Amino acid sequence: MANNAPADCxxxxxxxxxxxxxxxxxxxxxxxxxxxxxxxxxxxxEHRMMPLLFAHLAQSGAKIPAGTFERLQSxxxxxxxxxxxxTAELIALLNSFEDAGIQAIPFKGVVLAKSVYxxxxxxxxxxxxxxxxxxxxxxxxxxxxxxxxxxxxPMGPDGLPADPDYFECHFERPGDGMITxxxxxxxxxxxxxxxxxxxxxxxxxxRVASLAGVEVPDLAPELLLILLAMHGSKHNWARLLWIxxxxxxxxxxxxxxxxxxLRESRRAGLWRSTALGVLLANRITGCQVPAKVLxxxxxxxxxxxxxxxxENCLFDAPGSLPDGSVPYNFQLxxxxxxxxxxxxxxxxxxxxxxxxxxxxxGWLGGLYYLIRPFRILWDRSPR
Numbered sequence: 001m002a003n004n005a006p007a008d009c010x011x012x013x014x015x016x017x018x019x020x021x022x023x024x025x026x027x028x029x030x031x032x033x034x035x036x037x038x039x040x041x042x043x044x045x046e047h048r049m050m051p052l053l054f055a056h057l058a059q060s061g062a063k064i065p066a067g068t069f070e071r072l073q074s075x076x077x078x079x080x081x082x083x084x085x086x087t088a089e090l091i092a093l094l095n096s097f098e099d100a101g102i103q104a105i106p107f108k109g110v111v112l113a114k115s116v117y118x119x120x121x122x123x124x125x126x127x128x129x130x131x132x133x134x135x136x137x138x139x140x141x142x143x144x145x146x147x148x149x150x151x152x153x154p155m156g157p158d159g160l161p162a163d164p165d166y167f168e169c170h171f172e173r174p175g176d177g178m179i180t181x182x183x184x185x186x187x188x189x190x191x192x193x194x195x196x197x198x199x200x201x202x203x204x205x206x207r208v209a210s211l212a213g214v215e216v217p218d219l220a221p222e223l224l225l226i227l228l229a230m231h232g233s234k235h236n237w238a239r240l241l242w243i244x245x246x247x248x249x250x251x252x253x254x255x256x257x258x259x260x261x262l263r264e265s266r267r268a269g270l271w272r273s274t275a276l277g278v279l280l281a282n283r284i285t286g287c288q289v290p291a292k293v294l295x296x297x298x299x300x301x302x303x304x305x306x307x308x309x310x311e312n313c314l315f316d317a318p319g320s321l322p323d324g325s326v327p328y329n330f331q332l333x334x335x336x337x338x339x340x341x342x343x344x345x346x347x348x349x350x351x352x353x354x355x356x357x358x359x360x361x362g363w364l365g366g367l368y369y370l371i372r373p374f375r376i377l378w379d380r381s382p383r
Contacts, residue, residue, distance in 0.1 A: 003316070004039070005036060006265070007033035008036075008039060008043050009315045012043065012049055012240060015027060015239075016284055018242050022164075024056070028061060029104075032063065041071060046318070047379060048240075050075045050076070051079050051122050053073040054076040057069075085178070086125050088212075089178055090109070091211065100139055102143075103133060103199060104132050105130070105132075107130075109126060110125065110211065111211060111218055112228075115221075115224075117210050117248055124241065126179075130198060133198070137160070138159055141182070144171045148175055149173045150173070150283075151295050152172055153166070153170045154172065157170075158270055167183060167185040186198070186230065202277075205220040205223035206219065223264065224249060224257070225249055226264060228245050228277060229246060236318075236328070243281050250287040251285075261274065266334075272372060275296075275303035276332070279303060280311060283307065304320070309322040
């Protein structure tokens, strides 16, 4: 369990909640309480908040050590270079895909930074994530090979990942370290409760955004909200940045169509993860949510309890799961999805964690189906 200074956590929360005329003054005051700037920078890096930390500290005029300011500035400039490289590479890839007749929609990354933050450099840059149709994977992969990428995902004889539960291919370019992932399906939890959440699902919500003066595909904020909440929920809300993304999206799109959000999240089996993400963003970033929508989310006992847990654990135990007899992944589903998951048999399908409990020879592999229920109960029991 982490032992972060309260002053460091308070400063990062203030940056996440930076709205109103007095926000910069509050940030400046809180910065004065920081006693260990090295620890603060480590915490900010863990939560991918370095660009926002630098921008707000510089704007607030806070008094910070010269060496710390230089480190923050260097990190900001490094992120700027990476964002520019990612932008150029993404535009080139999208142009190549379009020439080849491949429908592709980027998500997260620099397009998200531009569409919700207004400035790509305010969000820490990472990989390129592009959604395609799985049938276009061979041609899309060929384009990446031509651009110097190497495939790092083990593939089966059918040209798809060897693990049938996998839903993306990971490409790396040794020359400059660029990473691009091609995805064809969105999934909330493992084991997979299969829904057809791919290119056909997002296409009706496709729109166009401007990135470096070039029009690129983007997603409507209603669907983007659902995807951001799904992503954060899948990774146990271990980073403050993921909560800031939702808060910034809601603040930058005040005319969001909540009827579409609620309808589509229910249809996709993502209502509770959406409720969880919105509750966290409202409580931590202060973003505005219509009273009726907020009341609906708060009235859901599971979503409310999960939001309270992740908010309390955000800095001291990020990514930790709540105690209780019901697994976290199962709590994210509504009644009918829970029933469907049970009837599908996916919930009882053994995985690597079950095999790690005890090593059995291949001819006894069927016993893992008996081991799994006890392993799940053991994992969830209060010990």
